[in-house]
Amino acid sequence: MSIANTGSPSPTSHLFNPLFAQPEGSPIRELFPYLSRPGMLSLAGGYPSPGLFDAEGLQQAATTALQQDAAASLQYGASEGQLPLREALAELCASRGITCTPGDLLVTTGSQQAFDLLVKVMVAPGDPVLVEVPAYPATLQTLKLAQAQVVSVPTDEHGLDTEALARLLAQWPHARRPKLLYTVPNFSNPGGTLLPASRRAALVALAREHGFAIVEDDPYGELRFDDRCEPSVYETGLAQCGSANPVVYLSSLSKTVAPALRIGWMLADAQLLRRCAIAKQTADLCTSPLAQNIAAHYLRSGRYAPQLQKSCAEYAARMDALCSGLEAALGEQIRFVRPAGGMFIWAQLQPQEGDHEALSRALFAAAVTQGVLYVPGKAFFPADAAKQAGLCMRLSYAAPTVPQINEAVERLGRAWQQAVLSPIA
Structure with a gap:
């Protein structure tokens, strides 16, 4: 559950950093209290x-x-990470078509820490940072606390729209160019999209032309449901730019092994890694050596690949159940892209008329009443762009079983009918 907000004045209120005077937590974690309700399906x-x-x-x-x-x-342990794990992670990267050595890697406490370190090292208050939207909420939260200027880059059914990005950059004042661009090119969170190779190449070319770094966050890339496998943006950057590669690669074992290990890593040039390692020293000194050595032995045990194959097959079945269920329950009233991997579906409801914001509130309230949870779309947009969310939602098929998904979709269909008939004013 989230930390309670009692509303009572704190004796230390006058000492708070202004950024934490009225803090907002993760909009996804704010849903945790609903999970304790009997019979709730998430x-x-x-x-x-x-x-x-x-x-x-x-x-x-x-x-x-x-x-x-x-x-x-x-x-x-060393802030850079235990050598046996960095060797195992370099081998794992090689299996993904990514060329690196153990010395190119920094082990982090989850990939979220890797992004946080990057922002600390590279972004000063007011610096522009490009973010594909809709975006992972923790990314937006990190940038907000860093006081960055978040600049939204639109996406479509294929992921980040590089043509729209090119138009945006063409109008950009040269005096204050963006520092970073954040993207999840493989089965994105929340979009579930897979960025085509042509857009990956175009993205690297734009980064090279305009002088920004690309943060390629890749926690879901191995969770594929077919044989389609696009080259990593990092490897594309190596091919186009060599040692001047503008891409920083982040990944994690959280989605493929276990979140509790909290094992992530960063792949970047030596100068950036050194600065991130120093920033990590002030955060946690080092990622748990015990967790690192468990991960290293597990990756070397021969169990990783067959377990991953099993996960992909199960998630594909659950994805199919969710997509088929949504089509059966809501028909033409819902639109989404059937993902080729990952954990998420980004869906948009299509009401014939009405106030979308009021209808969105009514739908969530009705869903809670019906006993089903989803994440409303506005959680994935910067505050100044929240209206773009409309009647979108992120749905995850990873945790619930197929029977639970079938029941959850039926409840969602009933909630939609309830919301359409009696929207909250």
């Missing part, structure tokens, strides 16, 4: 399925870590 959180955790394999890896590497596992 299509909201982007959580991996608990039934797909390889607990046996992780237990074996933990035993090995403590038996063979007890001193290294229980002691402080």
Whole structure:
């Protein structure tokens, strides 16, 4: 659950950083209290399925870590990360077609920390940062606390619109160019889209021309439902720019192994990695060496690939159930792109008439009454662009089972009918 806000004055209120005087938490985590309601079904959180955790394999890896590497596992470690894990992650990157060495990697406490470190190192208050929208809320939250100027870049059914980005950059004043562009090119959160290779190449060319860095966040890229596999933006940057590659690659084991390990990593040039390592020293000194060594032994155990294959097959079945259910329950009243991987569907309802903002509130209230949760679309837009969300929602098929998805969609259909008949004014 989220930390309670009692409304009572704090004796330290006058000492707060102005950014935390009236803080706003994650809009997704603010939904947690609803989850405790009896019988509630959730299509909201982007959580991996608990039934797909390889607990046996992780237990074996933990035993090995403590038996063979007890001193290294229980002691402080290097801020850059344990060498055995960085070697294993370099091999994992190679399997994704990404060329790197262990020295090119910084281990982080989840990929969210990697992005936070990048922002601390690169972004000063007022600096423009390009973000594809709709966007992952924690990205927007990080940039807001950094006092960055968030500049929205539109997306479509293929992901980030590079032609729209080119038009935006052509009008940009040269005195204050953007520092970063953030994108999730593989099965994006929340869009579920896969950026085509041609757009990846165009994006790198724009970064090279206009002098900004690309942050490629890739937690979902291995969760593919077919054989389609676009080259990473990072590898595209290497091919086009060589050692001047403008791309920083972030990834994580949270969606493919277990979130509780909190293992993420950053792949970047040496100068940027050094500065991020120094920033990490002030944050947590180092990512848990025990978790790192468990992850390293697990990746070397031979269990990762078959477990990933199992996850992909199960998520594909759940995705199909959700898409088919939405089409059956809502028909032409809902529009979405059927994803080729990942964990999410970005859906837009199509009412014939009415106040979309009021209808959005009515739908969420009705959904809660019916016992089903989703994340309203406005959570994925900067505050000044929230109206663009309209009647959009993010739905996740990862955690619930197929029978739960079937029931959840029926409840959502009833909620929509309830909201259309009696919208909140």
